[in-house]
Amino acid sequence: MNDMKLLTVIIVVLSLISCSGPENSIKLSELDLAKMESGWGTARQDSSVTGSILSVAGKHFESGIGTHAISTFLIRLDKKGKRFSCLTGVDDGSDNSQGSVEFIIVGDQKVLWQSGIMKKGDSARKADVDIRGIEKLGLLVTDAGDGKNNDHADWVDGVITYKKEQPQSIDNKYIIEREEILTPPSPSEPRINGAKIYGAHPGSPFLYRIPATGKRPITFTASGLPEGLSLDQNSGVISGTTGTAGEYAVVIAAQNSFGSDERTLKIIAGDKLALTPPMGWNSWYIYYHRVSDSVMRLSADLMISSGMADYGYQYVNIDDCWAIKAGSDDPVIGGEMRGKNGELRTNKLFPDMKGLTDYIHGKGLKAGIYISPGPTTCAGYTGSYQHEQQDIRTFAEWGFDFLKYDWCSYGRIEKERTREAYIKPYKLMWDELQKIDRDIVLNLCQYGMGNVWEWGAEVGNCWRTTGDLGLVAGSSMPGFWYVGLSNSQHWEYAQPGGWNDPDYILIGWIRNALKKEMYQKADMTPNEQYAYMSMWSMMAAPLIYGGEMARLDAFTLNVLCNNEVIDVNQDILGKQAKIIRATKEELVMVKELEGGSYAVGLFSVSGDANTTVTDLVDEEANGLSDAKRELTDAADSFVWDEIPSPAKMTISASDLNISGKFSVRDLWRQKDLGIFENSFTTEVPFHGVKLLRINEVE
Numbered sequence: 001m002n003d004m005k006l007l008t009v010i011i012v013v014l015s016l017i018s019c020s021g022p023e024n025s026i027k028l029s030e031l032d033l034a035k036m037e038s039g040w041g042t043a044r045q046d047s048s049v050t051g052s053i054l055s056v057a058g059k060h061f062e063s064g065i066g067t068h069a070i071s072t073f074l075i076r077l078d079k080k081g082k083r084f085s086c087l088t089g090v091d092d093g094s095d096n097s098q099g100s101v102e103f104i105i106v107g108d109q110k111v112l113w114q115s116g117i118m119k120k121g122d123s124a125r126k127a128d129v130d131i132r133g134i135e136k137l138g139l140l141v142t143d144a145g146d147g148k149n150n151d152h153a154d155w156v157d158g159v160i161t162y163k164k165e166q167p168q169s170i171d172n173k174y175i176i177e178r179e180e181i182l183t184p185p186s187p188s189e190p191r192i193n194g195a196k197i198y199g200a201h202p203g204s205p206f207l208y209r210i211p212a213t214g215k216r217p218i219t220f221t222a223s224g225l226p227e228g229l230s231l232d233q234n235s236g237v238i239s240g241t242t243g244t245a246g247e248y249a250v251v252i253a254a255q256n257s258f259g260s261d262e263r264t265l266k267i268i269a270g271d272k273l274a275l276t277p278p279m280g281w282n283s284w285y286i287y288y289h290r291v292s293d294s295v296m297r298l299s300a301d302l303m304i305s306s307g308m309a310d311y312g313y314q315y316v317n318i319d320d321c322w323a324i325k326a327g328s329d330d331p332v333i334g335g336e337m338r339g340k341n342g343e344l345r346t347n348k349l350f351p352d353m354k355g356l357t358d359y360i361h362g363k364g365l366k367a368g369i370y371i372s373p374g375p376t377t378c379a380g381y382t383g384s385y386q387h388e389q390q391d392i393r394t395f396a397e398w399g400f401d402f403l404k405y406d407w408c409s410y411g412r413i414e415k416e417r418t419r420e421a422y423i424k425p426y427k428l429m430w431d432e433l434q435k436i437d438r439d440i441v442l443n444l445c446q447y448g449m450g451n452v453w454e455w456g457a458e459v460g461n462c463w464r465t466t467g468d469l470g471l472v473a474g475s476s477m478p479g480f481w482y483v484g485l486s487n488s489q490h491w492e493y494a495q496p497g498g499w500n501d502p503d504y505i506l507i508g509w510i511r512n513a514l515k516k517e518m519y520q521k522a523d524m525t526p527n528e529q530y531a532y533m534s535m536w537s538m539m540a541a542p543l544i545y546g547g548e549m550a551r552l553d554a555f556t557l558n559v560l561c562n563n564e565v566i567d568v569n570q571d572i573l574g575k576q577a578k579i580i581r582a583t584k585e586e587l588v589m590v591k592e593l594e595g596g597s598y599a600v601g602l603f604s605v606s607g608d609a610n611t612t613v614t615d616l617v618d619e620e621a622n623g624l625s626d627a628k629r630e631l632t633d634a635a636d637s638f639v640w641d642e643i644p645s646p647a648k649m650t651i652s653a654s655d656l657n658i659s660g661k662f663s664v665r666d667l668w669r670q671k672d673l674g675i676f677e678n679s680f681t682t683e684v685p686f687h688g689v690k691l692l693r694i695n696e697v698e
């Protein structure tokens, strides 16, 4: 080679080096694994999730990450990456030989590589992908749609080559917002909260604890109580037997050393219950099959001590799993499903139902229970099929005030899928309920089948309109949004005594139904939680909290217990909000309130939130045992953007048919914002809400 040629070669090599920079590499397992979200526990470095050596199809590996399906790992490359290579497979230590998983590599919302469905014993599959120009790299392991998400999934021998800055793992969620508490603290002087109207059947036992905040002791008085009822002045509990049918305007007063409050409660002794949406707590999403007598008693205690009862929460409801589990040989939950005379039997976690309801009633609260019209419940416990009359009488004797009646296995009995067939089991129970002297609110749970909203009010007090909220995966918005949107379509059917039910409020600490009961803080930003509670309030939905009562923190309580927000939900007109505008950026709901006011919800949304038609009616029961989830779009498992700035949103007088000026009050902050003309514009935080009360003024 002559000098000229040598020089050219040197120049080419040097320029290649200077263009691309020196190449570095990092092992995947060296990244910060704390940021990896792994279904059943944390991911492990250089070992399987159980702590053993990484092993796929009998082959051992030194380096890699042991994780579960479902898991996500998001890595910031900032366009500095070059290649990513690794092997993937189900770990030999996986205890679920039937399980299947899929590994997917996503770069800036595009799928770069998919392993295909893999099972235990399949030899590791190799990925080697070009990651040049990519900002964020997402590694996803899915349960391959089989609902079994405890498989042990390994990313082994993973290496990222890059230039300049080293790749970093990042949180797969929007930047954590500060948990700003918007609800002002309740004043020391008494304030009577909750519904202004209450329905009861003449001749039935009556129980109503006046919800009131303010420093205790508070002394309560009531004038105009119908005959048969009396008030305990210290606890504010009205009890007795509802007398003659009629409307009674009862003036209730509450007094303490700081001041007093007074309001009229209209008691309507008639044929309707649940004149406003039921409020309370339900055990399902936090206790599942672990629910017990002591858990229920504790939750009742906490409903009082947390202050929730002072805002109107009153039902303490057992969900599934209190009865005998069919075919179980577990001495605690197994055994004969019914007694000699066909009577219901509880499992050993519920030794004394009457004692339990007495305990709950002793606090002025109400007790709820659950069963199915089929032979078994969704989780496989005793159902009411062919024992309906006997069971409802048992529930009445036990002292229950609320029944969730869950379709579940009834679909095996009734093969027809006609409207009549859907109505039949509920009508049967409803008719039985009318014959007994106990006020039991009937909650239909059949996931929206047969357009339940069109006939629910004839055979019940509230009806679930969709499948289980806890099983709806989030996409650009959290799962609740899609359920709420589906529920909102049925606004015209809501009425006093009959409510669309979009399932529970899952904020605070819950056990995630999608991640097989992982105990976790609900995965939503603070603004999303305000939006959740606002949407449910606007929709006149039952306000049933589904999280851990023993871990209610100040933020969660502030979301659940804002009296002005609850007033929107409990408004006596019983109207559900209408959506007046839904675009890619916003959703605007309007609810007519008593006295000509309007509640207006300005919600900021993103992505596909309002543009996809959401109908989450579920054709059959989908209890936890056979929960299925399909990930249709792998990219939706990751958060790709930074949190955007607040949106400007407007409500116009013409949207509300207001011709003159109007006053605007911010209900979360409980603050008057002023008098406006023509329109009102405000900033709404990303995925958040402004909930307003608007009144026309002279």
Ligand code: GLA
Pocket (backbone or CB within 6 Å): 284, 319, 320, 377, 378, 379, 406, 445, 467, 468, 621, 622, 623, 624
């Ligand atoms: C169904 C219901 C849930 C819950 C479970 C109990 O899935 O929709 O709300 O009651 O059953 O098994």
